[in-house]
Structures are given as C-alpha cells and as structure tokens.
Amino acid sequence: MINITLKQLRYFEALARHGHFGKAADACAISQPALSMQIKEMEEALGASLIERGPRQVRLTHFGEVAVERARDILRAAEELGDLARASRDRLVGRLRIGVIPTIAPYLLPRVIGALSEKHPELEIHVRETVTPKLIQELGEGKLDTAIVALPVSEGSLAETPLFDETFMLVRSASEANAPMPSADRLREMRLLLLEEGHCFRDQALSFCNLPSGPPREVLDASSLSTLVQMVSAGMGVTLIPEMAVPVETRSASVSVCRFEDPEPTRTVGMVWRKSSPLAGQLGEIAEIVRTCS
Amino acid sequence: MINITLKQLRYFEALARHGHFGKAADACAISQPALSMQIKEMEEALGASLIERGPRQVRLTHFGEVAVERARDILRAAEELGDLARASRDRLVGRLRIGVIPTIAPYLLPRVIGALSEKHPELEIHVRETVTPKLIQELGEGKLDTAIVALPVSEGSLAETPLFDETFMLVRSASEANAPMPSADRLREMRLLLLEEGHCFRDQALSFCNLPSGPPREVLDASSLSTLVQMVSAGMGVTLIPEMAVPVETRSASVSVCRFEDPEPTRTVGMVWRKSSPLAGQLGEIAEIVRTCS
DNA sequence: CGCTTTGATAGTTTTTACTTATGATAAACA
C-alpha cells in the first residue's frame, strides 16, 4: 500500500507549478525545508524521483510530469468531496425516503411533494405507503428517513413532532343527510364499515365507538377509504373518514358527510424519525414545510 | 481547502466496508480509538456526518454513502500513482529522448533502436539528429535525456562514457584503388572533400591532416557522408569517412576505400547525459546495450 | 439484573511535521 499523503501531493503540485522550492513553500504557507522534506519523503514512498535537482533549476522528471497530473486529479477529487459535504449540509440533497400511512398519503402528499421539491429542487423524494408498524420497522432499519403517521408512536429511539390534528367525519348515505347526528354509542349499533386490520385508522375509529379492536367483526373490511365511501354510497352502512379525505373521496359519491358533536373524534398526525439520524436537523425544517401546506 | 488525509479516507473506507469500528481498526492495524478519532476528525473537516452512530450498528449516512465511493476513487488513484512509480523504476518506461550526431546516426541507430526496444518494449524512443553543440544545448535544457557524440565533451554538468572507437577510412575514386596510401601530410595537397561547418567530423578530419579548422576552404562542403561519397565517386576529390559508414555508403558507389597506416586516425564515440538526470542509473545500462550492438 | 458488546473518552507516549539556523554549490557579477 502506497504511503503518501494529500499534503505531499499538494506540496508537490505547488512545486511543479512554481518550479521553485522557495516559492512553492510560500504558496503552501510553510517553510522551504519543510517542503523539501515532504517532497523527499514522497519520492521515497513512491520509490522514484519526481524532480531533477539540477543546480539553479527544478525540473520534473518524466515520471514527475505524469505524477503531477495524477496528483491534480487526486486533489481535485478530494476538493469535490468537500464540495459534496458542503452541499449536503447546506441543503437537503440526494434522497429523502419518506413513509406515509395510507389514510393520509393520497390527500397530503400532492401538496407536500410540491412544496418540498420547490424548496429543495435537488431533493429526490421517495415515498413508501404502508401501515404504521411497517413504517416504524423500516425506519429502524434505515430504509426510511422519516414517516408521517398518527401519533403517538412511543418508540424510544424515534423522535416525533406533531404536524396537525384532524377530525373524523361521519359518512352515510345521501338519503340520511338530514337525520340527526348519531352519538358515538349509537354508532355501535349501526353497520360501521372499516378499513382492514392493520390500519391505525381502524383502531382509532373503533376506539371512538368504545369498541374493542381486534378480529374482524361481521362487517366488510375495506382496503382504502375510497372503497369505504363507495360502499357507503351503495347503502351498505356508514363509516368514518378523516376530514382531509372528504373533498377527494366524496366528490363523486352520493353520500352525506357530517361533523360529530363535541367531543369530536380526532387524531394527531405527526412526523417521526430516528433520533440518531444525521438528517435530524433538517427533518425539523421539513416538518415545518409539511405544516404550512396541510 | 479541504483538510482531510488519505489515512482518514482509508480508515473511513474500511469502516464502511466492515460496518464495525473494531473490525475496521483491526483491518487498518490500529487501535479502535485511533480509528474513531480519525473518523471524527474527518467528519469535522468535511463539516458533515458520515456515519450514523446508532446503538449496536454503524450505518452510513446518505452523504457517507456518496463519500465512500469518492473515497474509493481517490484511494484507487493514489494506488495507481504508486503503480506508475513502480513501473517507472523497474524498467525504462515512457520516453527516452536520445540525440545522435549525423555521422553516426544512420549507421548505429537501426541496431541500437532494435536492441533497445527489444529489451524495453514499453520504451518510446525519440531520436534527434543534429550536430554536437546543439545536442549539448538541448541536453542542458532538458529536451534530451542523452546524446551519442564524439568524446570528449568536457562539460562539467555532463557525465560521459565511451562506447567505442572508430577508425577513419580514406575514400577515393575506384581508379586509385591500387595507388599507394597517402600520408596525412600528402592529403593536405589533395582535393579533400569535407562536411560543412559545424560537424565535429569535419574538425576531426582536418585535425588529422594538421589543417586548421575554421572557414570553408576552396573545396565543396557536403551536408552528409552520403553526399561526400557520391562526390568522390564523381571524381571531385577524396574524403574520409568513419569505418562504420563504409558498408552503407560505398555499396552503390564506384569508389575505393582504404585503411590508413599507423597511426590510424580515430575518434572515440560516447554517450553523455546530465549528471543530475534521474535516469543516470539506467543510462549506464543503455550505454551497455549500445556497446554490445556496435 | 448482571453480562457482553461496542463505540466514545481520557491520559500518555510515540511519531510526524514544522521551524529556525546553517551549510553547500553553482550561477552571476565585478
């Protein structure tokens, strides 16, 4: 293994450029003997002479000429590494892998991605949409940088910050539009359509109705809010959806949407990331961007 | 200017490869704390974190992943510089710029170049053919690595080694083939054809005849031995040529060649180079090759 | 809970790199 140093390459490059030990040493802000010695050590390390020490002149050997080009390449590459580092700390650069739960993704992401890529044009955004436990796991494995989920997550290794609260709305068939608002308790007796097992939103809805979560009940479980609304529209029952989903999901369905009375059911949506993540600082900024567009 | 070291790059690369401080340190044959510290210093120098120090695991940051590739590039380039150095010292590599005087070049070079490129196939040979003073000047300016000229040169800064002695032969018209050999003194009264001013061989011939060198005499001056012989063949006079030139130059000319009586006129041909040349060692070897094929 | 693994920290020693002072040599000059 060759044992030269970048410092030696720098000195050598300066020497090649100035053709003069003293001037090169000045340029490197060191004394002339220091430069002489480093050059000599470099020659020893390489086992070949770089310069021809003629009286009154410093001339590169043939190998020296080849070497100085190589040296410049290497120094340039090192500088570029520095540039890269600077770029990576000044702004978010490269890849941001963000996970989002399915009951938020379709409604929030379009705006978030727009805002993010406007602010950080060089940021390459990868989105993963799946249920909270999977997101948390992938976060832990380093496959994701951050995730947007319902809080709390309560993982010691993860940091979390709230983004916004969202209310759950009741969706029932259009014919019931003017019926009185059922209480949480009355909901239990209605045919409540829910998302399939695994979605946190299912548990949150059940919890609001004081129903135990767990094995599927006698109702049909859907895999998306969109499906749920279509099922309601077909008169199969009622359901809850987050407020944010209302504009998108009820646009083309003959359903009525109404707000619960106080206390309204809500959940807090937030962002989580590994406390140890080096992006920690910048993720706070990203959370802020998400907040402003939600 | 970025202030990292190749050592740090090596350590970092090992860390990235092993994903483990202890193992990486072993691989680098240093202690674990030493590696930890160098990595930390590298991160400080770059102003960006390279690894995410999670408990129980070492994971590269996004920047770290980019950086390790860069690091590998840089390390590879440094190794290549070492390879290059090794190649350049084990054998003659690259360019050998050799100067030869015109009265030797055509007769010696074919064999020398053949032998040289057989022994050092990667050697790129450049030949410069001109008169001694020009060769010496270009040698001093570093435009040539070595030159083959008539000794002595007596330049303090140049090393010289004899290659061989060569005898001068008399060339006269074929009709004089059986005439008695003229003495050096008699030559003065004959029509002696010579090379033009500047060729050392001209001076050597004049010196043999005890004639002053200097301004052209009433004779025609030729620019090559070949021309001289053709002039002799045309009956314009006599001339001297080096023994080595005889086979080539008299093959297709109706002239007679004869050897002088003792003391025969001779000159010593040798090789010269800058004492300070880093090729000095190898030039001795080259001189040896030239000797064996002359 | 203790035990083990793993990386960070502290204190010390060794090595490396730099500085100033001086020497040597050849070119430049008178």
Added chain:
DNA sequence: TGTTTATCATAAGTAAAAACTATCAAAGCG
C-alpha cells in the same frame, strides 16, 4: 578570478498529530 547571490539540502529543536492503553457508558441479551 574572486565575491556575491540564489537556491536547495541538512541539522537540531519544538510543536502538533496520531497512536496506544485503560476506562467509561449505553444498549442488547440471557
């Protein structure tokens, strides 16, 4: 031809960097 000047090498001492050993702290695991 001696003297000066320019230029790089060498030497000796000092400052800085990098290494080691020992120890600590935190996290995973039985």
